[in-house]
Amino acid sequence: MSMKKFFFAWLAFVVLFFAAAAGLTWFTDPYLMYGQAPIAGINAIKPEAGTHSRQARLHAAHRADMDVLIVGNSRVEMGLDPDNALFKSRGDRVFNLGLPGSPIGMQYGYALDVVRDKDIKMVLIGVDFLDFVTTADSTPENWPPAPRDYDKRRKYDWDGHANPDYRLQKLRDLALPLISLSGVLDSISTLSGQKPNSSSLTADGFNPGRDMAWNTKKEGVLALFRQKTPQLVQSFTRKDWRAFYGAGHWSNELALLDRFVRELRARDIEVHIFVNPYHIHYLQVIDRAGLWMEFEKWKMALTTFEDYGDGVQVVDFSRITPFHTEPVLSAGRTPLKWFWEPAHYRRELGDLMIRRLLGDCTVAFGQTLSADSLRENLEADRRVLDAWQQANPDEVGFVNGFFAK
Amino acid sequence: MLFNSYEFIFAFLPVTVALFFLISRFDHEKAIGVLVLASLFFYGWWNPKYLFLIILSMGINYGVGRLLGNGDKEGLSRKTILTLGIVFNLGLLGYYKYAGFFVSNVAALTGLDWQIGTIVLPLAISFFTFQQIAYLVDAYEGITKEYKFLHYALFVTFFPQLIAGPIVHHKEMLPQFMQDEKMRLRLDNITIGLMIFSIGLFKKAVLADGVAVYATPVFKAAGSGAELGFFEAWGGALAYTLQLYFDFSGYSDMAIGAARLFGIRLPLNFHSPYKALSIVEFWRRWHMTLSRFLRDYVYIPLGGNRKGKARRYVNLSATMLLGGLWHGAGWTFVIWGALHGLYLVINHGWHFVQSKLGLEGLNKSFLWRGLAWALTFLAVVLGWVFFRAEDFDTATTMLAGMSGANGISIPNGIAVHLGPLQQLLSGLGIDFTLGGGSSFVWTWTWIIVLLPAALLLPNTQQIMDRFGPAYNRVTDQVAYTLASDSLLMRRIRFRPSLGWAAICALMTVTGLLALSQISEFLYFQF
Numbered sequence: 001m002s003m004k005k006f007f008f009a010w011l012a013f014v015v016l017f018f019a020a021a022a023g024l025t026w027f028t029d030p031y032l033m034y035g036q037a038p039i040a041g042i043n044a045i046k047p048e049a050g051t052h053s054r055q056a057r058l059h060a061a062h063r064a065d066m067d068v069l070i071v072g073n074s075r076v077e078m079g080l081d082p083d084n085a086l087f088k089s090r091g092d093r094v095f096n097l098g099l100p101g102s103p104i105g106m107q108y109g110y111a112l113d114v115v116r117d118k119d120i121k122m123v124l125i126g127v128d129f130l131d132f133v134t135t136a137d138s139t140p141e142n143w144p145p146a147p148r149d150y151d152k153r154r155k156y157d158w159d160g161h162a163n164p165d166y167r168l169q170k171l172r173d174l175a176l177p178l179i180s181l182s183g184v185l186d187s188i189s190t191l192s193g194q195k196p197n198s199s200s201l202t203a204d205g206f207n208p209g210r211d212m213a214w215n216t217k218k219e220g221v222l223a224l225f226r227q228k229t230p231q232l233v234q235s236f237t238r239k240d241w242r243a244f245y246g247a248g249h250w251s252n253e254l255a256l257l258d259r260f261v262r263e264l265r266a267r268d269i270e271v272h273i274f275v276n277p278y279h280i281h282y283l284q285v286i287d288r289a290g291l292w293m294e295f296e297k298w299k300m301a302l303t304t305f306e307d308y309g310d311g312v313q314v315v316d317f318s319r320i321t322p323f324h325t326e327p328v329l330s331a332g333r334t335p336l337k338w339f340w341e342p343a344h345y346r347r348e349l350g351d352l353m354i355r356r357l358l359g360d361c362t363v364a365f366g367q368t369l370s371a372d373s374l375r376e377n378l379e380a381d382r383r384v385l386d387a388w389q390q391a392n393p394d395e396v397g398f399v400n401g402f403f404a405k
Numbered sequence: 406m407l408f409n410s411y412e413f414i415f416a417f418l419p420v421t422v423a424l425f426f427l428i429s430r431f432d433h434e435k436a437i438g439v440l441v442l443a444s445l446f447f448y449g450w451w452n453p454k455y456l457f458l459i460i461l462s463m464g465i466n467y468g469v470g471r472l473l474g475n476g477d478k479e480g481l482s483r484k485t486i487l488t489l490g491i492v493f494n495l496g497l498l499g500y501y502k503y504a505g506f507f508v509s510n511v512a513a514l515t516g517l518d519w520q521i522g523t524i525v526l527p528l529a530i531s532f533f534t535f536q537q538i539a540y541l542v543d544a545y546e547g548i549t550k551e552y553k554f555l556h557y558a559l560f561v562t563f564f565p566q567l568i569a570g571p572i573v574h575h576k577e578m579l580p581q582f583m584q585d586e587k588m589r590l591r592l593d594n595i596t597i598g599l600m601i602f603s604i605g606l607f608k609k610a611v612l613a614d615g616v617a618v619y620a621t622p623v624f625k626a627a628g629s630g631a632e633l634g635f636f637e638a639w640g641g642a643l644a645y646t647l648q649l650y651f652d653f654s655g656y657s658d659m660a661i662g663a664a665r666l667f668g669i670r671l672p673l674n675f676h677s678p679y680k681a682l683s684i685v686e687f688w689r690r691w692h693m694t695l696s697r698f699l700r701d702y703v704y705i706p707l708g709g710n711r712k713g714k715a716r717r718y719v720n721l722s723a724t725m726l727l728g729g730l731w732h733g734a735g736w737t738f739v740i741w742g743a744l745h746g747l748y749l750v751i752n753h754g755w756h757f758v759q760s761k762l763g764l765e766g767l768n769k770s771f772l773w774r775g776l777a778w779a780l781t782f783l784a785v786v787l788g789w790v791f792f793r794a795e796d797f798d799t800a801t802t803m804l805a806g807m808s809g810a811n812g813i814s815i816p817n818g819i820a821v822h823l824g825p826l827q828q829l830l831s832g833l834g835i836d837f838t839l840g841g842g843s844s845f846v847w848t849w850t851w852i853i854v855l856l857p858a859a860l861l862l863p864n865t866q867q868i869m870d871r872f873g874p875a876y877n878r879v880t881d882q883v884a885y886t887l888a889s890d891s892l893l894m895r896r897i898r899f900r901p902s903l904g905w906a907a908i909c910a911l912m913t914v915t916g917l918l919a920l921s922q923i924s925e926f927l928y929f930q931f
Contacts, residue, residue, distance in 0.1 A: 001901045001902050001903065002901065003592055003596050003901050005901070006901035006902070007592060009903055009906035010599075010600075010906040010913075012906075013907050013909075013910030013911070016910075018914055021914065021918060176921050179917075179921065180918055180919075180921035181611065181919040181921070215818075218818070218821045219817055219821055223817055223839060226839050227839045
């Protein structure tokens with residue numbers, strides 16, 4: 001072959017391989033970026049979707065048809081299933097916008113983006129104490145908050161003006177996987193990962209925790225608790241956390257929640273704020289870290305959202321009940337009934353929460369947070385925690401052991 | 406501008422090639438001028454402020470070179486002019502690269518409150534400084550010719566070799582710039598250049614950056630004082646060993662490929678160094694043009710091997726210490742250089758003992774060659790630990806883990822798949838740590854794939870041998886090289902065929918696809 005023919009053959013192969021790589025990623029849609037229809041056994045399970053969740057989820061939400069939006073972090077992502085029977089029976093079209101490991105600014109910023117474009121009638125907001133803590137020397141953030149890199153992905157800024165960066169960012173988000181090696185490799189991983197134990201995300205944003213179930217089966221419940229607990233200890237002890245700063249000022253995150261709720265109410269959207277449930281080991285970490293009082297103060301602050309009237313409900317799912325206290329040390333390789341590990345609850349518990357949030361008062365789980373009842377409840381919670389600690393020295397020792405390390 | 410970036414590959418390189426050949430049809434000198442301007446633009450892309458520095462350095466060195474080339478005149482002696490020229494170059498390098506290191510060490514030793522602001526290291530200063538010192542020395546010795554400033558400027562700034570070498574010699578480059586035939590666009594040069602560039606891009610963007618993910622966290626953990634297990638520490642050290650190999654090898658290929666587009670052949674700088682069966686051989690293959698500079702302009706002027714064995718060893722150690730310091734102003738680089746100086750002294754000492762005892766025949770033994778390779782490779786890996794570590798403590802933490810001082814452990818996620826073997830391993834004192842083990846599996850998968858590739862496959866120069874890819878041709882000496890005459894080495898040879906078009910295109914496309922996660926070349930920091 002002459003060098004000239006070789007050169008053009010090489011060029012033709014380059015074009016061909018490029019097209020094949022882009023086509024594979026577009027067809028497989030490993031990150032739920034292109035809205036491809038799931039094909040069972042081919043690309044219905046998305047083992048790599050979690051790696052690009054932040055990039056893909058907002059675009060997916062803009063594409064989706066919905067009237068109920070679930071907002072929060074990985075806890076709601078893994079706990080609240082939009083495909084829940086009660087939602088269906090009510091005719092609700094639900095999207096789970098839970099963003100794992102995301103800051104509050106991202107959670108509410110992205111949610112507002114969706115709300116501005118859709119006819120949303122109800123928003124469920126899962127909140128976590130750790131997302132709202134602050135330090136004594138904090139200062140108030142100006143409004144609107146300084147734009148972060150992830151805000152480029154939003155169609156609108158905080159005040160509802162069109163974001164000039166949006167189109168370019170969307171193009172980048174959609175195009176980059178098509179021309180990236182990781183896109184090709186993740187597509188191959190998707191095609192070969194259509195197994196029951198692969199992690200996945202559904203098109204409506206739910207993470208069914210398949211990998212959690214598999215890991216529990218292979219390594220046991222205790223291994224997951226051993227892995228997660230030191231991370232929690234590190235998070236809670238990293239700084240001298242407080243519920244408020246200065247002379248009782250709300251953290252910037254709590255102020256942002258307030259803004260968010262006001263925006264929702266201005267659109268006459270029904271709002272359900274709920275404190276996520278935690279396994280008792282998680283609560284033990286809070287107590288051992290010396291933050292129980294701060295936790296109580298934070299809950300007290302949440303009761304003020306009652307003031308928005310009938311359209312806003314605040315429910316506490318973190319009060320200690322038998323749902324929260326399944327023993328861990330004696331658990332084997334079958335997952336706990338309600339929790340994957342200390343921080344993440346299972347869909348089964350999420351289903352109960354959905355029933356409770358949607359008004360089914362027969363569910364003995366979750367209590368409306370109100371200023372009237374809270375003080376009494378907090379004292380009761382304290383007693384229950386003390387009693388659990390007395391009765392379960394081994395479980396307490398297990399958790400406290402991570403502080404010693 | 407990085408070779409592995411969209412702006413270089415899709416804008417700068419094609420535009421520069423097109424302009425160069427378009428203008429060269431009318432005026433050769435103007436075409437060279439375009440190439441110089443393009444090279445300065447390439448350099449200035451990083452930080453335009455430092456364009457002044459490289460132009461000043463070129464101007465002064467060219468002037469000093471002219472003075473030295475004009476023979477003795479009244480006024481300053483040639484030796485004084487050479488000394489002043491070298492002092493100027495070392496002064497620039499010293500200020501930008503070593504001033505902070507020097508001041509902080511003096512302050513630490515004396516307790517004085519000496520401080521110096523942050524000095525940004527100008528890109529490529531170590532390379533263009535050494536290149537020009539060599540030029541001045543050769544001008545002093547009457548080896549250089551009368552070159553035009555434009556040609557000299559291209560010799561210094563030619564963008565394929567400007568940032569991270571090879572450290573080219575004026576004898577290799579300037580005559581090429583003056584050949585008319587280089588100015589004609591030739592499809593075979595373009596094709597060969599693109600193929601070599603593509604292989605280099607694949608090595609850098611896919612292999613080096615791919616394995617880097619498993620090296621960086623381990624050194625970071627060591628830096629934070631974590632106790633590393635045996636497999637974790639070795640995994641990190643070997644991953645870095647391979648990252649550096651494919652990074653530098655990839656860069657060297659891309660430099661040779663980019664230069665070839667203009668019909669220019671750069672000298673070989675990297676020749677399968679991990680195949681070496683001794684440290685002496687390793688240094689004939691790793692950063693070959695730096696080794697050559699240090700030999701010709703440091704080791705030999707110090708006396709080389711002409712003043713007895715003891716002095717030779719002192720000269721070797723001093724040269725390697727300087728080589729270490731050239732890579733960076735830090736004690737870990739000094740230790741790395743000292744370590745390699747020691748290795749070379751031991752290696753030369755062994756050669757002496759071997760010849761005295763008549764043991765040269767050992768080199769033919771399969772077992773002996775295997776042992777020689779293992780010892781050489783081990784020494785190199787231990788050296789890289791210091792080379793990569795941020796500080797001495799990080800290096801010793803890594804070495805402690807590699808020695809097994811923190812025990813041997815494997816992740817629980819892997820252990821659960823081992824069945825009854827788990828009991829056996831436990832009985833042998835192997836621990837099981839938390840975690841799924843995917844990082845462990847991927848680390849060792851990369852190592853198991855890349856290490857044989859580095860050891861058994863021919864390198865780019867050998868694959869492209871028929872087309873004279875580099876300025877010089879290096880042949881393997883069987884006695885000092887692993888697998889130099891294996892079947893793979895003989896069979897994998899590039900030829901213009903449909904199969905090779907597909908293989909090269911696959912490397913081009915995977916390399917380009919990997920550009921979405923751009924990372925700098927490791928040698929840019931030197």
